[in-house]
Amino acid sequence: MIVTLLDIVIAGLLMGGIYALIAVGLSLQYGVARVLNIAHGEFIMLGAFITWSLYTIFGIIPLVSLAISSPVVFTIGFILYRTLFTRLRTSSPSPAVFEGKSMLACFGLLFIIQNVAILLWGAEIKGYSYLAFPVDFWGAKFAANRLITLGFAIVFGSVFYLFLARTRMGKAIRAAAQDPVAAGLMGVNISWVLAVCFGLGALMAGLGGTLISMSYQIQPTMGLEYTMIALIVLVLGGLGSIPGSFIGGFLLGLVGSIVTYLQPGLSLVAYYVLFMLLLLAKPTGILGR
């Protein structure tokens, strides 16, 4: 009984780490750059497929390819914001209009990125085996790659939190999140900071994708499901709060593993029920103001 319980909790935490990481990326894009990135999952998919290609073709191990895939997705995100979203932002009469339009533009991006990926890699499900040996945890067994995934998710999240809290750039980002106009007047180069934010959000998604590809099967159409999970975590933790995203991620992971244990196949349903109840009861999230 205790072992099963421990099983469920640890499995939930292992999932939760990835959920938290991808939610932090979305939080940055929506909380600061004001883009509700429906194509967030596509960046996750890109990260996963770049890692897969590097591992199966060149034999570069996933933990090393992090250093290759993350700059790539960062650059894609940065350029997208500098071209597409900056144009939308300057031509929109109000922030609400920009939010609506950028969300729809992201939907177009979703199609574009997904289908470029299908052209490049084919539509079938892919996977590779890396560090798949079991590790014993007081009687419960887990694959080593999942533990590494959790470790890296926590490390990336903490590094990012420190970056926001302690560096000059982080301060500029936080200022831009609070009041873009005032931050601009104080000398923050707003359009540059917002683009960096969007790029960093994409980078977090790419990191998440690499970690996901280590433990799960991947395919070009996997994005939307992860986007929805990131959205749920985001609302769960409160929009724009990084510790909130982490708590939300682990909570959702726990809910997922409990429901999977009780009734496999209903975990996504449980996520959406939780999501909608939360939107109705407390849309600002558990850590939101």
Next chain:
Amino acid sequence: MDIPKVISKKPFVLGLLFVILILMATSPLYATRYTVILLTSIFMYVVLTVSWTVFSGPTGYVSLAPAAFFGAGVYTSALLGFVLPLPAVIIMGGLSSSCLALVVGALTLRLRGIYFVMFTFGLVELLLHFVLWWEVNITGTTGRVVPTVGNTMVYYLMLTILVIVILIAYLIKRSRFGLALQSIGECEEAAAHTGVHVTALKITTFAVSAFFMGAAGAIMATRWTYIDPRIAFNPILSFLPVLMAIFGGMGQLYGPVIGAAIFTYLEEFLITRFPYYYMLIFGIIMVIAILYLPEGLVGLTQKLWNRIWGAKHGDP
């Protein structure tokens, strides 16, 4: 002076609409089978887009629930198709969507902006995964069979719904009802203070717009003959009406109609010519439309029109 002001446009517009309606009503007699099927798809998207615009156009609440309402209609058709006569099935499909919309509308009253968007999209995914789980675990199947009625019949049914939805949309736009909806979109608090019953109005309009989406779903199910949750609650059906409305332009009633017609034709054209690149091209067109056509096609033509006529009459 403006020519349109001197000579009334009304008889021309009515005459034109009448001619178009006659052409549409008689087209199965002379058009090819392919054309009839294509026109049915176009009608379906026009119904979805126009009924989406009825609620979301004036109020500014972006609803991503069309796929949920459409799917509710599809499943009503699958459940009642062998029991009730077809017109009753279609009305039941519409009504079940309306009931769903009433519940959702009542629940989401407090949500605005992006939260409303997320809730409505969550609804689609929730229904999709729930029905999927239900069919596999409780019913023991994945798909269902719907009785067929033939392409021409489907065509006429869809045309009927299309005419009704455009008529209703026109009447709402012209009435005090439409004006009140517009005022909600401009400023909800001010609308409430001037005596508009904001809550009741929003829910009613949401349910009315859902009725036609459900009815369209119930009709389309009879054409597909085999349905499963992923066909019925396809999330793309939530996004396409929004894009079609934006592409056409929401300022005028004919904007969404034109947007849906062109977009559906474009989709059909791309699928047959570039089957491997079709979704890619589709995405690029979407991004370009959002970037460069803020007022939609209608806004663009009006701008061009004003430029040409304005120059002739010395009007800027």
